[in-house]
Amino acid sequence: MPLTQAESVIKNIIREIGQECAASGEVVSETLIAFMVKAVVLDPSNGFNIDRTLMKSDVQKLVKLCVTRLLDSKNPSLDTIKMQVYFDMNYTSREDFLEEHHRVLESRLSSVSREITDNRARAREELESLYRKIVSYVLLRSGLGSPTDIKIVREATAALQSVFPQAELGTFLTLSKKDKERQLKELTMIVTGIRLFNRNCGKGGEGIDDLPAILHEAIPATTQYIDSQLQIAQDLLYRYTAILEKVTKNPLLGKELQQYMIKEALYNMRQYEIFLQIILSDILTCAQEVEMMMKQLAAQLEQLKLTVKSKTAVPTSQVFPIFMALANLWTSFQDETVLISILSNLTTHLEPFLGAHDILFPEKVMQDLLDDVTVKTDASRIQEQMDYKVRASDFKKLEWLFPETTANFDKLLIQYRGFCGYTFATTDGLLLPGNPTIGILKYKEKYYTFSTRDAAYSFAENPENYIDLIKEKAKKNAELIQLLELHQQFETLIPCSQMRDVDKHYVKPITKCESGTQTDTHILQPTIVQSYEWNEWELRRKAIKLANLRQKITHSVQTDLSHMRRENCSQVYPAKDANTQTMRQDGTQVPRPQIYLAGLRGGPSKVTHEVKVDLTRAVDET
Structure with a gap:
């Protein structure tokens, strides 16, 4: 087809x-x-x-x-797929989000910027209107207040007039479009810095939110909420894991519990845990950035106070860079505020995909299933197996990596998102966390972790068999393709967010390398005197030459124009863009001459009467 x-x-x-x-x-x-x-x-x-x-x-x-x-509203598998699709369509990495956010802001300001750069004002009223547009542009771009609030407009106008008076509009209009756009951005940053400094001094700042204080409260609150949700999710998935472990030891019990869909519920909660960890990681990055920016903001404001302290006039070369640095910091604060808000909303919108748990597993049902079962956390499982490491000498054809001998060990891209592939393949889809400290198997440039040493040994005997089993199980539960990151085996189901990172280069571990050493030819610095001469006649020749030079006279010539010569400076205008128009070919259609002569053959009379008839059409008729 x-x-x-x-x-x-x-x-x-x-x-x-x-x-x-x-x-x-x-x-x-x-x-x-x-x-x-x-x-x-x-x-x-x-x-x-x-x-x-x-x-x-x-x-x-x-x-x-x-x-x-x-x-099927009671199926955890469907909820997991919905959660994956929603997260895939709404989550972007920090770098991609900031890039897209700035692009959207630029597109929204493009029409306002175009009205200013394309303006050809001449009259006084037109110039005043243009200046008001510049003030509005500055407010819109900085995001410090509404351009419809008269108090904010007055404050922004006063700050703009201190660096760009209305009398300079004539010079501004003579610039090229690119120079106008660049100057508008610089003016916005300078005015923003002035308003922030005035706000810090208590002399202004109308309509400016205290973003550092807002972030100082929002980040811990959001982090605490996500931590609590993560703890609830982990407590629940630890219970599901314990029940499924019990089922693997008692197959008859598995048939009785099949109706509860515990396995699908475990996948749902594991996916929720992974998404929360991704969001929490981004928020912690935001917290680090905000903490660093707060220190920079305080330092810039203190430097600015020292610069303008008790001075009636300050060179622009000293204060303008600080104003622009303040503006850049405030823009970063705004970015972090929007990012925190989006991550918080994303966390809230993931909760509706967990509704099946309360329906399928009420507390009474859960207590009955957990009878005579020990619930273990992921950390406790890993701690139990810390002393049972893989012996690399048992496998001559396979390569094992250990944290003591491998650089970038914690940056390895582990298959199946770090879960034990052997346990998943040999049980009915049980997900147990792998323990990297007991050894990581490197097989066909991919890395695998295992929950126990026995699982690692069994998997290493026939890796292809277990890899195929995992793939077949993933076909029956499609949510596992994203949960276990099996996109390379199912290319048609690669999520959009990961399509952008197909060419991403992961950090490879340094397991072995070739090295060499070489001894320097000359360890000590050479002590040879190049001017040494052993020949006494050569020394005499040099002495005579120096004696002759003592008797020479140096002449210098100066003229009336050069005796007052001094250093001179010249100023040139920087190169600017210019346009030229080349010759083009053109054509016109002119009437074709149509002239006829009559009477050339003669007639009855001896005298020939020639008649010339001009039938050429007029130019305006063609």
């Missing part, structure tokens, strides 16, 4: 599924439907063959299966 036709079929399937879900009262995004379609097709129990064209019956079956799974 051609690619365009296949895309059309998929779009029709997605549209039909969305319509059926909407008819049942469930609004589902196209992204979620597309993920569900691929998940249903991958599941071998559904009997779809991706290598052949789908028949009409296959399409109907696919639509029915997708709609059934999308409308």
Whole structure:
């Protein structure tokens, strides 16, 4: 089937599924439907063959299966997929967010900037209107107050007039567009710095929020909330893990508990834990940045106070750089405020995807399942196996990495997001954290951790077998593809956020390297005197030369114009952009001459009467 036709079929399937879900009262995004379609097709129990064209019956079956799974509100697996899709569509890394945030601000200000740079004001009223637009631009770009508040406008106008009086508009209008845009940005930064300094001195700052104080309160509150949610999630997933461990030892119990979907609930809570850890890591980075910026802000304000202290006039070369530094710091504070707000909202919007836990596992049911079960934390599991390390000498053809002998050990990209692949493959999908300290297996340039030494030894005997088992299990539970980071094995299900990082180069560990040493040829500095001469006649020749030089006279010449010669300075204008227009070819259509002569053959008379008839059309008729 051609690619365009296949895309059309998929779009029709997605549209039909969305319509059926909407008819049942469930609004589902196209992204979620597309993920569900691929998940249903991958599941071998559904009997779809991706290598052949789908028949009409296959399409109907696919639509029915997708709609059934999308409308199952009590399925933790569906909640996990919804959570993954939502997080993938709404989360970006810190660098990408700041870049996109600044791009959006620039696009919103482009129309205001264009009105200023394209202005050709001449009259007094037009110049005053242009100056007001510049003030509005400064306020909008700095984000320090509304341009409709008269008090804020007056304060910003006063600050702008101190560095850019209205009389300089004429010079501003003569600049090129790029120079105008650059000067507008510089004026914004300087005015922002002036207003921040005045606010610190208690002389202004109308409409300026105390962002450092806001962040000082918001970051600990957000961190505390995420920590509490993370603790709740971990307590719950530790219980699920303990129950599943009990099930692995008693297969009959597994059939009884199959209806509770404990495994799917564990995947849901593990995914929630991972997302919370990602958000918490970003917030901790924000906290470090804010702490550093607060110190820089205090230092810049103190330096500015010392510079302008008891002085009626201060050189602009001293204060303008500090004003601009203050503006840059405040912009960073604004970025951190927006980022904290978005991360906090993202955390809040993840909670609705956990609703199935209270329905499936009330406290009474959970207590019955935990009867005679010891609940262990991830940390306690790792601590129990610290002394049972892999012996690398037991495997001659495999390479094992240990923290004592491997640089960048903590930066290794571990497969399956750090979970034990052997335990997951040999049990019914149990997720146990791997313990890197007992040894990391390097197999085909990939790194694997294991919960115990026995698991590591068993996996190392036949890695390909267990890798294939994990892949097959992931086909049955599509949420595992993102949870265990199996995107390379299922390229059609790579999330959008990770498509941007396909070419990202991870830090590789330094396990072995070639080195060499070389002894210097001359360890000590040479003591050879290059001017030494052993020949006495050569010494005599040099002495005669010096004696002759003593009798020589040096002459210098000066003229009337050069005797007062001094250093001179000249000033030139910097290069500027210029435009030239080259010759172009053009053409016009002129009337073709049409002139006829009559009477050349003669006539009855001997005299020839020649008649010249001009039938050429006029120029305006062509």
